[in-house]
Amino acid sequence: MPAIQSQVAEEVHPDVALVARAKLGDTAAFEQLVRQYERQIFRVAQHITQNREDAEDITQDAFFKAYEKLEQFQGNSKFSTWLVRIAVNESLMRLRKRKTSRTVSMDEDVQTEDGSIPRDFAEWRPNPEQLYGQSELGEILRKTIQGLPPGFRTVFTLRDVENLSTEETAEALGLSVPAVKSRLLRARLQLRERLSRYFRKKNGEAKP
Amino acid sequence: MTCTEFLSKLDDYFDGKVDADVLAEVQAHVKKCSHCEVVLDTTRKTISIYRENEVYEFPAELRERLHAAIMKKCSKAKV
Ligand SMILES: [Zn+2]
Numbered sequence: 001m002p003a004i005q006s007q008v009a010e011e012v013h014p015d016v017a018l019v020a021r022a023k024l025g026d027t028a029a030f031e032q033l034v035r036q037y038e039r040q041i042f043r044v045a046q047h048i049t050q051n052r053e054d055a056e057d058i059t060q061d062a063f064f065k066a067y068e069k070l071e072q073f074q075g076n077s078k079f080s081t082w083l084v085r086i087a088v089n090e091s092l093m094r095l096r097k098r099k100t101s102r103t104v105s106m107d108e109d110v111q112t113e114d115g116s117i118p119r120d121f122a123e124w125r126p127n128p129e130q131l132y133g134q135s136e137l138g139e140i141l142r143k144t145i146q147g148l149p150p151g152f153r154t155v156f157t158l159r160d161v162e163n164l165s166t167e168e169t170a171e172a173l174g175l176s177v178p179a180v181k182s183r184l185l186r187a188r189l190q191l192r193e194r195l196s197r198y199f200r201k202k203n204g205e206a207k208p
Numbered sequence: 209m210t211c212t213e214f215l216s217k218l219d220d221y222f223d224g225k226v227d228a229d230v231l232a233e234v235q236a237h238v239k240k241c242s243h244c245e246v247v248l249d250t251t252r253k254t255i256s257i258y259r260e261n262e263v264y265e266f267p268a269e270l271r272e273r274l275h276a277a278i279m280k281k282c283s284k285a286k287v
Contacts, residue, residue, distance in 0.1 A: 027283070034278055039266050042274065046264045056270075060277050067282040118215075121243045124250050128257055141263045160255045161263075166219070181219055188218070192247070192254040199250075 015079040023070055030070075034063055037080055040162060041087045047157040048091035049098075050146050058094060062087040077171055081164065085172040088154060095150055116186045120193055122200035131199065144194045152187035159184050209237045214244050218251060 015036075021029035041062050046055035065086050066073075073082055128137060145153055158169040159180070170180045209217075214237045220226045221234055238245045 027279075030282065031279060034275060038271065038275055038278065042266055043264060052264075055264075056274060059274055060281055063278045064281045064285065068285050118243065118247045121246045123246055124253055128253070134261075137257075137261060138263060141258060141261060145258070145263070156258075161258050163259070166223075184219055185215060188251050188254060189215070189247075191258075192251050195254055195257075196250060199253075 013078060016075065019070070019073065019075070019079050022067075030067060033079065037083055038063070040080070041083060044084060044087050044157055044162060045091045047145065047161065048088065048150060048154050049094055051098075054091075054094050054098075058087060058090045061090050065090075078168070081168045081172050084158065084162070084164070085174075088158075088172055092150070092154075116189055118189060118193065120196040120200060122196060124196070124199040125201040128195075128199045140195070140198050144191060147194060148187060148190055152183055152190065155180055155183040156187035156191065160188070209233045211237075211241060211244055214238075214241070215247070218248070222252065222255070 015033065018029045018033050022033065038059060042055055042059045045058035045062070046052060049055055049058065062083065066083050069086075073079065132140065145156070148156065154173065155169060155175075158164045158172060159166065164172065166177055166180050166184075169175075169184075170177045173180065175183075214234060217226055217230060217234055221231070226234065238248055
C-alpha cells in the first residue's frame, strides 16, 4: 500500500549557495529565493490567518525580515524552514491582534478531545473529486480547515500541505516532536471527521 | 494492537517510518477492525485532497504584485 512520503534527506541544498551570495549583497540571488518561496509563504500565511489581505502583508513582512536578518541565518536548518518559521510567527501575531479576546498560541487546544476520537466510520464513495466540482470542492476544503483551532491548522498546513518533516515542523513552530505529532493526529482526525459529512457514502439520506 | 495504539502509529505509518513488526501489527489490525480500516483510508484521502488541491488561489497578477512589493521593500533595507 502506498505510504505518503515526506522528503528524503538531501545533500547540499541548492539554497545554500543562493543564501551565501545573498549575504554578500547579491540581490539577484535573494530575488531567486523570493521567487522560489513566495507562493509557499503566502499559502502558509493564508492557511493560518484565513485572510487574504493579512497573508499578503505577512508575505511581504516575512521576506523583509528574512532579508534583514540574513546574517543571523546560520544554516543549521534549511533556509525554507527558517523562512517558514518567520512567516508562522508573523501569522500568529496577526491572529492575536485580530482576536483580542481569544488567545492564539501553539500551546492552546491541547486539552480538547473534540474530534480526536473517530466517530464517523462511513466509507468515502465515490471519491470526493467525483462527487464535487473543483470550485465546490475548494469551498468545502476552505470551510473545513477554517473550523480547526489555529494551532492544529498550522501543524496540518506545515506537515501535510507543505510537506515539511515532523522535525522541520517542530523547528518552525518551536514545538517538541511529540507535541507536533499529537497535534497532527488531532488535526487530521478532526478534518477527516468534518469532511466525512460531505464525502461519506450516502445510504439514500439527504446531503448534509 | 488496540484502536488507540493504531491511531498513534498513523503518522509514522504514512511516512513509511514504522518497523516491520509494527507494520505487520498495523496491517493485522486493519484487517480485523473495519472502523480503523475506514479511518486509515479516509485520513489518507484527507491528506491527499488538501495536498493536491490548491485551496487558495495564487493568481499570476497577485504573485507579480507581491513579488514587486517584496523586492521594493527589501531594496530600501540596509544590507
Ligand atoms: Zn481499530
